[in-house]
Amino acid sequence: MRVGELSKKSGVPVATIKYYLREGLLPAGVLTSPNQAHYDDEHLRRLRLVRALMDVGGLSIAAVREVLAAVDTREGSLHKKLGAVQEAISQPAAVELDPLAVEDVQAFFARQGEAECVDVTESNVTHMLASALSSARSVGHDHFRELLDPYLEGLKIIARADVEYIARFGSRDDIIEAMVVGTLVGDTVLKAVRRLAHAQVSREVIGDVPES
């Protein structure tokens, strides 16, 4: 298909497609004449993924490039590839790490029987966790670490639903795309539904009594 049809099928304006091409986020089409390139379904799929990363995930061009590099790696198991993509879509905040928060993360790993977490900054995910606990400690909430275990308990139910959602897709590329969209959209859905659950539970526990 030509760029106009690619735009129509994807809902992405031609100017944006050309921008993605210039930035190397979309591979060039096959030239059929000096001024005309031909695109196929692989371009359409890639375009959808780029759009999901930028619009849904709010990722920068540099972060999108990192994700695509992980997606395009030809080696490793699907599990490892999903792990690499997950790293790319998990950027920790630029917060100074509190050594006690690092210990909180390490103790959490030990309680879960996970491999020892010597350097939390080796993975973006553990780095993100240590950053958040450092922020909590910086405003006097040292005990926030006690929520890690009940959080994991609830998140296992959620993660199982997530993995079942992506496992229904057939091809490796579709699975990876579903994982990216599901992780990023899911972050926001979780934020919102958590607040709805707060309202429900807080009505039960604190009660809706008039101010004394």
Place this chain on the structure above:
Amino acid sequence: MRVGELSKKSGVPVATIKYYLREGLLPAGVLTSPNQAHYDDEHLRRLRLVRALMDVGGLSIAAVREVLAAVDTREGSLHKKLGAVQEAISQPAAVELDPLAVEDVQAFFARQGEAECVDVTESNVTHMLASALSSARSVGHDHFRELLDPYLEGLKIIARADVEYIARFGSRDDIIEAMVVGTLVGDTVLKAVRRLAHAQVSREVIGDVPES
């Protein structure tokens, strides 16, 4: 205490405190001489809350003002006040709402036996949820809505832990501060722990087999 001691006790630089005073995020101290103001523990507490909102939550000055207005309202039950503060710390993304995503949210409320949700934009929380589902639909993930029920199931465990965490604080102000910090730090902790749970569950379901 003088501004220097307030800075020392809070860990917030004097220049930053003066900035907060100018922006009206911190009430003025009591003047003890034309050039000297006196601050008390209420200032210290407020300073900690402002810092949590800006540093932990990444809120703008305008959003911080909105939260403080909700905190300072003298009327309503604690439950209602917590709800108002929660609204202020929940800003939906500027995404065009898909009418089908709005229906997804309304159907979710109906399934939960919650009050009918006629206008999702009336609350920031339901608006956030409808925005996220609209984003998912825009990249072809209409079925993401099916995750709402298992998400709520897991989040009820998490919300119960959250509410128990804030209920251990004594005064209304401490409860509100803990709710703000817990909600904002919790958002990031959930993101990180969800990814750890993904890795665990995906190892079980998809398996770590070599590429064929």
